[in-house]
Amino acid sequence: MKEWLMDFAGLIYPPVCPGCSRPLFRNEKVLCTYCLHGLPRTNFHRFRENPVEQTFWGRVLLEGATSFLFFSKGGKVQQLMHAIKYRNQKKAGFFLGELFGREIAHTEPFSACKLIIPVPLHPKKLRKRGYNQSEIIGRGMGKTMNIPVRTDILMRRLHSDTQTRKSRYNRWINVRNIFSLKNQGAIYGRHILLIDDVLTTGATLEACIQTLNVAGELKISVATLAYADM
Numbered sequence: 611m612k613e614w615l616m617d618f619a620g621l622i623y624p625p626v627c628p629g630c631s632r633p634l635f636r637n638e639k640v641l642c643t644y645c646l647h648g649l650p651r652t653n654f655h656r657f658r659e660n661p662v663e664q665t666f667w668g669r670v671l672l673e674g675a676t677s678f679l680f681f682s683k684g685g686k687v688q689q690l691m692h693a694i695k696y697r698n699q700k701k702a703g704f705f706l707g708e709l710f711g712r713e714i715a716h717t718e719p720f721s722a723c724k725l726i727i728p729v730p731l732h733p734k735k736l737r738k739r740g741y742n743q744s745e746i747i748g749r750g751m752g753k754t755m756n757i758p759v760r761t762d763i764l765m766r767r768l769h770s771d772t773q774t775r776k777s778r779y780n781r782w783i784n785v786r787n788i789f790s791l792k793n794q795g796a797i798y799g800r801h802i803l804l805i806d807d808v809l810t811t812g813a814t815l816e817a818c819i820q821t822l823n824v825a826g827e828l829k830i831s832v833a834t835l836a837y838a839d840m
Contacts, residue, residue: 628641628689632644640702666832676832677836678834679706680837682838694706698740707748710833715754720803723801725759725801726748726760726802727803728761729744729815743807744807747805764792764818788817790821791822802828803832805834806834808834
């Protein structure tokens with residue numbers, strides 16, 4: 611009966627692919643087959659000194675860094691990210707997180723990570739949006755990597771302006787000293803996987819890493835769902 615009702619509802623309000631807005635077939639999960647197989651994967655996790663790692667050279671010390679997909683203006687990934695961030699497509703964020711986690715779960719140094727921490731939103735923005743897209747992505751990754759996700763450690767204590775259209779320097783200024791750390795004992799000596807949605811200049815992630823390092827004796831790796839070459 612439940613399956614019949616779902617099929618009936620699908621006839622009236624068919625689920626659509628967030629990547630192309632085409633109605634999904636019954637055997638398609640979240641993304642249509644065309645969008646799923648056309649995802650522009652970076653494969654950065656397969657080699658060191660990749661462009662994501664290079665973004666942080668001379669800024670912060672990392673065990674490893676990677677991104678899942680290439681982001682291009684007006685492209686498929688931008689449409690997906692916009693759907694996840696602004697159109698309540700949490701299911702798409704979780705699904706892509708699962709794919710990403712499965713891809714890096716057995717690759718060093720990510721396979722050694724013991725804890726996932728998503729970049730937090732300010733409570734004001736979280737209330738307005740209703741969810742943190744980086745947390746949704748992180749929970750998908752945590753499922754396939756079998757790693758717990760903690761959202762009670764890294765906090766955003768100041769509300770900052772949007773980073774869109776800001777220069778590299780102004781992005782860094784915009785996020786200085788906006789994060790705080792709680793429950794330091796929970797991360798002391800552990801290898802953390804820090805998660806964000808899109809990497810551009812890396813200013814937000816750098817600020818997070820500097821805050822986390824206050825706990826001492828940490829190893830930190832970074833993973834973002836998308837990489838935008840600035």
